Amino acid sequence: MLRFLGLRLARAALTIGLVVTFAFVVLRLSGDPALMIMSPEAPAEAIAAFRHAWGLDQPIWAQYLRYFGAILHGELGQSMRDGRPAIQLVAERIPATLAITLPALLVKVGLGIPAGIHAALHRDSLTDRIVMAGAVAGFTVPSFVLGLLLVLLFAVQLGWLPSGGQESWRSAILPVITLGLGGAGILARFTRSAMLEVLGQPYIRTASAKGVPWRAVVRGHALPNAAIPTVTVVGFMVGSLIAGAVVVESVFSWPGVGRLLVVAVANRDLAVVQCILLLVAATMVLSNLIVDLLYGVLDPRLRSQAAAGAH
């Protein structure tokens, strides 16, 4: 178990290191932060001074080493735009993002899993077709299209809900629905196919053959097995709680981490972008770790594998 955890942690550190490196390379190759933050018309001396102040005049590998070293010491740098610590800027935005992504996660799980189970149990029925059509629509329609459609309908036409901003809790409703419906569609499809796979297994027939009533077969024999693949998808959704709302936050002008990221990338505000990416990578890695541990709880076969690999 300790070795299992150790391996996981080493892999997590490697993942985060790669993310940081990749972000650094892409951001630095795609534009000059000095020109983005100062205007291109700024005097050459001012730009040179800015470059010197932020270390941008040094060779790129030196900048990289300095940056990486700082991260290892827990320093994530300052925003080039307003000089405040990047981590503080990002932390301020986290509650707003969670205010829409957490309820959206509830919508995804609360709607998607029951719909998928129902569709699988009534395969090829009318409800199955309706659920699956909805699921396909839910994850093929891009969130900005769905978001704009909802704005047109509920904000512009009906005038029931605000179209954006963060004035009251009502402003959160449309972003939550936009995020939740797409995820629910994905989860419904995964749950349905996981259930169908499990319902075709011989042990389901065994349970029926020994006289277990059908509802108990579904609850006691099918669901615990179908939960294993479903947990993977839910884990992925938990991992994207921080970064999964970039587009939706932009559509609804929601002042969360996602919008901060868009603005920071546009400005080549390196430290802020890095900080957000680091946070995203960390949540992803953490949720993957939780999923792996949950697998062990749900599936005794994996538990013995982990035990066999760890002795």
Next chain:
Amino acid sequence: MEGGSVLRHGLPGEQLLPLTSADAVSMADTLVSIRDLRVAFGGVPALRGVDLDVRRGEAVGLVGESGCGKSVTWLAALGLLPAKAAVAGQVLLDGQDLLGASPATLDRIRGGRIAMIFQDPASALNPVHRVGRQVEEALRLHRGMAGPAARAEARRLFDLVGIPDAGRRLDTYPHEMSGGQNQRVMIAMALAGQPELLVADEPTTALDATIQAQILDLLRRLQAETGMALVLISHDLGVVADMCSRVGVMYAGRVVEQAPAGALFTHPAHPYTVGLLGALPDMVGPRRRLSAIPGGVPEPWNLPPGCAFAPRCDHASPACAAAVPALQPAGDRHLAACIRVNARAPEPA
């Protein structure tokens, strides 16, 4: 009932033969009586009128090539086929028709009166539950046992089916046990409801030869000890000859011959049975070339008219295509579905 009436004792076909005392007993002792059972998947027939009786306490073998409907017969009888299967006919358990029975009635019968074990024990047990719990579930459902009582009984059943270190084994998962051990768990689970009939669907096919013999010995011993009836579904004639007092031979969704095991192996009446036996090596006597049945089993959606075996039969005549031959007497308690049976002199009883 008309389709299966020739099977009932005392009906025209058998009135010619004197009723023996064994027949008189068996009349009252029929446990399960399958009549004209028909199953189709999406319009394609899998069973085309199966007639079969199982008496209390007897061991019946059901043989035939894969796809002939051996397993489907019993899955259909217990309502275990997927909803898309169209099932018609009668499956009488002590006179009660299972094919119209309510789900609650079926749940009491499955595992409680008729238990079933399957071919691949490793995948027939739920991988996420401990084996003891799976046995205890059957005890709870059919004998109302729970907690320590259920656990003690599960342990007794594990001992009974020969699982060593039963107390500890209750807490293992199926993947931690061998195939033979898993099949023993399946048998313990089947015994939990104290069934009157155990249907064993190719119970040893997925197991090693030595384990096969052990499992068959176990089934034989348990049948003798508990007095339950046994239906052994197998494609292995040797296994069936060894275990069963009566044998039914199936071909393309029908029972083509049924007889006491001894009579079937010494005087097979249906050309298909003759062919099956010809394909087996002899244990004694000179070595000879094994004979294979020419051709292959017809596809269920493309069956020939009349007798389904006619295209592969050495004795086929134009009359074979006229109608599907019904089972008719071919000796003492011996029935065969071949038009040539009538033409021959009955064998000595």
